Amino acid sequence: MWQSIYQQLNDVLGKEQAWSAPQPVGGSQQHFHLSGNAHHLFIKLASRKERDRLEAEYRALQILNTTPCPQSPQPLMVGSSGKRSFIAMQYIDLVHHGDWAQLGAAIAKFHASQAQRQYGWQEDNFIGPTPQKNAWHNNWAMFFAEQRVGFMLQLLKERGVEFADIQTVVSNVHKLLSGHQPAASPLHGDLWSGNVGFYQQQAFWFDPAFYFGDRETDIAMAELFGGFPPAFFSGYNQQWPLTESYQWRKPVYQLYHLLNHCLLFGDSYHSATTLIIDNLQ
Template sequence: MTPALRRALEDAIRHACGTRCVIEQFSAGPASAFGKTWLANGNGARWFVKTTAATGQSRLHCEAKGLGAIAATGTIRTPSVIALGAAEDSAFLVLEYLPMHTPTRDDGPRCAEALAALHACHGDRYGWPEDNYIGTTPQVNAWSDDWPRFFAEQRLAPHLRAAAEKGYRGELQSCGERVLSKIGAFFLERRPQASLIHGDLWAGNLGVMDTGEPVVFDPAAYYGDREADFAMSELFGGLPESFYATYRKRAPLADGYAQRCTLYNLYHMLNHLNLFGAGYLRQAERMARELSNYLRQ
């Protein structure tokens, strides 16, 4: 951390918390693929700090907006936003520090209840007041009254184009194009409500405090089908079975969810392919092929 960045962080935290606050220590936080994280201590308090190149300031701004919108529902805890700022060639986001652990079987039901309550917060249309990010990838959120079209044009299509530009063509593109052109077939008997969703709800973005209170962070928030959140939670190891059983009881999923789960997670797999490379190609191809074959039935 450069001296200029440290001074800017200290000034921002002092301004937010009071002039008598003194930052006594900065230490490196958990590893991140999208920047650096830090723990800041002072006057018996602790803050979680994210830093990135100045070009990432918009991403941190969108993260803060998403956290604020979720927090405003009163349904599930998020780290409070303390400060946003920049110094020299760096941008930073200062958050409330919340000690958390990975959800256990005993935590699952409370996490599911909180998520279902969040998903019961509805908007009039699909989208978000501004474009934001999924990881470091821009996520378009233009308002729409047509969910299948929204998901095809603003989620899958941009990632398929990006994949083609990176040389991932062939079956991924041919199957992907079929899915885009016939996406309405996955929603013949379902018009989902526009729920406020986290948008990037894999297991690593959900924690539990020692009090048992669930916490979500690193959102890519927008109004969409709540099943998209539920589906992503099943990726990359998933959450305890008690979470899934409780959520399904609290907010039952409609017929055809198995296919829509693959559809929604194809978006995230394509994003990982574009961000991290060919290690995700086979899984993306498998998912696109599975959806394409379903449409041939």
């Protein structure tokens, strides 16, 4: 497999590289660091049938790279070898300590750039391994209720997990968000602390679940699982303050990610999810 990957990388780079043996990153057997003559690459492996997920990540990274900060790894290519597919991108030796206020301000600037008239994106993509629907929509409440919460509830139902009647929850989410028509901001989409880092005083983010929507959804995710210090939120609010009404919407924005975690990791997230759904009634 690796010899095929080396050859594909050489073809894209246009020069033969003497690649070192792949080094696992973070103890994972899916993530590797490759060193060549003049290149350091991060390789993420997946099954061959998951190639479309990696291609969506490649295109999302291209979007993130249109702004100078936060920076993102430069994507190089997506390929396949045998039963596996892979994405290759710039390798960056990130740390988790840096200027969090700068990161917060940079994300606020990103949210304020490239705003669209509609919510969604040009294609469906993924949040982690989970499919994410992005059909363009003019109404934010309907988009989020149906394509975020409703779709995730349907995926869970197909796995035999039901929290409540899907249409009832969708209707309640729609009511809560009704009348809220925010700017359709470019979003990271999966902004937890494991998807950000620092290198040489510069802020980076990666693993996007990109679409255009309410900027508050990124901040709600950042608050959900911790890991972001107060300086991050201070830096964000100094650049583009959140309104007081955000606190009313935050739980329903977090519901989407909790539902995804129920799908991926099971029962440990059920109580928090049920609490939000019950409070929607």
